[in-house]
Amino acid sequence: xxxxxxxxxxxxxxxxxxxxxLDVGEGEYLTLVGPNGAGKTTFVRILATxxxxxxxxxxxxxxxxxxxxxxxxxxxxxxxxxTLLYDDLTAVENLQFYGRMYDVANxxxxxxxxxxxxxxxxxxxxxxxxxxxxxxxxxxxARAILHDPQVMLMDEPxxxxxxxxxxxxxxxxxxLAASGRSVIMTTHDxxxxxxxADRVAILANGRLDYQxxxxxxxxxxxxxxxxxxxxx
Amino acid sequence: xxxxxKVGAVAxxxxxxxxxxxxxxxxxxxxxxxxxxxxxxALELRVENARALVxxxxxxxxxxxxxxxxxxxFILEKDRGSLEGxxxxxxxxxxxxxxxxxxxxxxxxxxxxxxxxxxFVLFNLSFRAVPMLVVVVALGTLGFAGVxxxxxAMAVNTRAREVMLPLLLFPVAVPLLIAAVKLTAGVLDGxxxxxxSRWWQLLVGFDVIFLTLSLMTFDYxxxx
Numbered sequence: 107x108x109x110x111x112x113x114x115x116x117x118x119x120x121x122x123x124x125x126x127x128l129d130v131g132e133g134e135y136l137t138l139v140g141p142n143g144a145g146k147t148t149f150v151r152i153l154a155t156x157x158x159x160x161x162x163x164x165x166x167x168x169x170x171x172x173x174x175x176x177x178x179x180x181x182x183x184x185x186x187x188x189t190l191l192y193d194d195l196t197a198v199e200n201l202q203f204y205g206r207m208y209d210v211a212n213x214x215x216x217x218x219x220x221x222x223x224x225x226x227x228x229x230x231x232x233x234x235x236x237x238x239x240x241x242x243x244x245x246x247x248a249r250a251i252l253h254d255p256q257v258m259l260m261d262e263p264x265x266x267x268x269x270x271x272x273x274x275x276x277x278x279x280x281x282l283a284a285s286g287r288s289v290i291m292t293t294h295d296x297x298x299x300x301x302x303a304d305r306v307a308i309l310a311n312g313r314l315d316y317q318x319x320x321x322x323x324x325x326x327x328x329x330x331x332x333x334x335x336x337x338x
Numbered sequence: 339x340x341x342x343x344k345v346g347a348v349a350x351x352x353x354x355x356x357x358x359x360x361x362x363x364x365x366x367x368x369x370x371x372x373x374x375x376x377x378x379x380a381l382e383l384r385v386e387n388a389r390a391l392v393x394x395x396x397x398x399x400x401x402x403x404x405x406x407x408x409x410x411x412f413i414l415e416k417d418r419g420s421l422e423g424x425x426x427x428x429x430x431x432x433x434x435x436x437x438x439x440x441x442x443x444x445x446x447x448x449x450x451x452x453x454x455x456x457x458f459v460l461f462n463l464s465f466r467a468v469p470m471l472v473v474v475v476a477l478g479t480l481g482f483a484g485v486x487x488x489x490x491a492m493a494v495n496t497r498a499r500e501v502m503l504p505l506l507l508f509p510v511a512v513p514l515l516i517a518a519v520k521l522t523a524g525v526l527d528g529x530x531x532x533x534x535s536r537w538w539q540l541l542v543g544f545d546v547i548f549l550t551l552s553l554m555t556f557d558y559x560x561x562x
Binding site for chain 2: 154155156158176177179180182184186188189190191192193194195199203204206207208209233249
C-alpha cells in the first residue's frame with residue numbers, strides 16, 4: 107500500500123532524511139519511533155503530500171505522491187498533534203466542511219457514525235474550542251476517518267493527552283487497526299508503539315536502519331535496540 | 339458543480355466562523371469608520387469640495403480596513419494548524435483560492451455596506467449616486483480581494499508576514515485604486531459613462547487579468 111524508495115529531504119544544506127526505504131502492506135500497522143529531530147514529522151508530511159521530497163519515490167496505493175497528489179489525498183487520513191480543526195465551528199460543522207471537501211456520500215449519516223465512534227455525538231453542537239484536548243484529538247480522528255481512507259498517518263497523536271484521554275484514543279486506534287487500514291504512526295513512546303503495531307521501525311539521524319515485527323520483541327529488548335540505534 | 343460546491347464550502351466555513359466571533363468584522367468596521375470620521379474632522383470639508391476628496395477617503399477606508407481582514411485570512415489558518423487540513427483536501431487549489439477570496443470579499447463588502455451610507459451622511463452627499471457607486475465598489479473590492487488573497491497566502495510563510503502583505507499588495511493594487519477613485523469621483527460628479535470609460539476599462543481589465551493570474555499561480559504560492 108505504501109512504498110518509499112530512496113527518500114531524501116533537505117532543508118537548505120541540512121539533510122533531514124537520508125535515503126529512506128520502506129514498504130507497508132495493506133492492513134499493516136507500522137510504528138515509527140525516533141528522538142526529536144530525527145525526521146519523523148518530515149517523513150509523515152511527505153507521505154501526506156504536504157511537503158515535497160528532494161529526491162526519491164513515494165507511492166501510496168500505487169500512485170506517486172508527486173504526480174497524483176489529489177488522488178493520493180483521497181486515500182489518506184492524517185492525525186497529528188495539531189488537530190487541523192476550526193475552533194469556532196462545532197464538531198458537526200467541522201465535519202460538514204471536510205465532508206464536502208472530500209465529497210463524502212450520505213454526509214449527515216456518516217458524520218453521525220464517526221461521532222458515535224469517537225464518543226462525541228452528544229456534544230456535537232458545541233464549538234471545538236470548548237472541548238478538552240483529548241476530545242479535540244478524538245474529533246481530529248473523526249475528521250481523518252470521515253472519508254474512509256485506506257491509509258492512516260498519525261504523527262505523535264498522543265502529544266498533550268492525559269492518561270484517560272490516552273486510554274480512550276488507544277481504544278479508537280485499536281478499532282481503526284482492526285478495520286484493515288494501513289497505518290503509520292510516529293511516537294516517542296516505545297511501549298505504546300510496540301503494543302499497537304504489527305511492525306516497528308526506528309528513525310534516527312534521518313536513516314531507517316532498524317525494522318522488526320513487533321511480536322518478536324519485548325519492551326526491554328526494544329529499548330536496548332533503540333538506545334543503540336540512537337547513539338550511533 | 340463539485341468544484342463550485344467546494345468553493346462554497348471554503349467560503350461558508352470562513353464566514354460561519356466569523357459570524358460566531360465577529361472578530362474581524364468589528365475590527366475592520368471600527369477602523370474604516372475611524373478613518374472616515376478623522377478625515378471628516380481634520381479636513382472640515384464644505385459640500386462643494388467634499389466631492390473632490392470623498393473618493394480618496396472612501397478608498398483609503400475600504401482598502402486599509404480590507405487589509406486587516408486579508409492579513410488574517412491565512413494567518414489564522416496557519417496559527418491554528420488548520421491550513422494543513424485545508425491543503426490535505428483532495429481539491430484543486432484554485433477552489434481554496436476562490437473560496438478564500440469570496441469570504442474576504444464578502445467581509446469587505448459587509449463593512450463597505452455600513453461605511454458607505456455613514457460617509458454620505460457625514461459629508462452631506464446625495465444618495466442618488468449610490469446605485470452606480472455600488473457597482474464601482476463591488477468591482478474594486480473584487481480586484482483588491484483577489485490580489486490580496488493571493489498575497490496573503492504568499493506572506494503567511496514569511497517571517498514579517500503582517501508587514502509583508504501591505505508592502506506586496508499596495509504597489510500592485512495602485513492601478514486598481516486609481517481607477518476606483520477616479521470612477522467614484524466621476525459617479526459623485528454625475529459624469530457620463532463615456533467620460534470615464536477608460537477608468538472602467540482599467541478597473542475591469544485589472545480584475546480579469548489579476549484574477550486569472552492569481553488562479554494560475556495560487557498552487558505554487560501555497561505549496562511549502
